[in-house]
Amino acid sequence: MACSEAMYAMGGVLPDHASDQRCTEFVGGLAGHTQSGTFRMARADARPWLASLPGERNRPGGVGSDSVVERKEGLALGILRPPGSLQADEVRVDVRRESQDTAVVTFETFDH
Known part of the structure; x- marks a missing residue:
């Protein structure tokens, strides 16, 4: 699955110049419909x-506005019930600093 499609399904947009995209989709089973990627x-540009x-x-507790x-x-962000077409209960996004200039983003959706 393309990461741009995964972000769109969650109601978001893949950041400009995203590279090394690896995204997957799983449909069925106990987990329902889930997506994950890096x-x-x-x-x-990560925080904005x-x-x-x-x-x-x-x-x-303890997060900014x-x-x-x-x-x-x-950085990390949790989104409940994303507004896109994906029927997920939660999305978790983590951003890990890789170097002075780059960060690695990991996301996962959960269908509880």
Whole structure:
């Protein structure tokens, strides 16, 4: 599955110049319909891109107004019931700093 299709199904847009895209889709079984993937993007663009993703935010304690969680290794965002065509209950997106210029994004959807 193309990562741009996965992002569109979640109601979002793949960041400009995303590279090394590896996304998969699983339909059926106990997990329902799920998607997961990884790609690289410009580290400087990671937080604005995360904040632009649509949907109801999972707001754990201690996060900023954009619901992006800052961690030692990078950033994270939880979205409840994404607005796209994918019937997922939750999307988790993690951004790990790879170098001064790049970050690796990992996402996974959950259908509880």
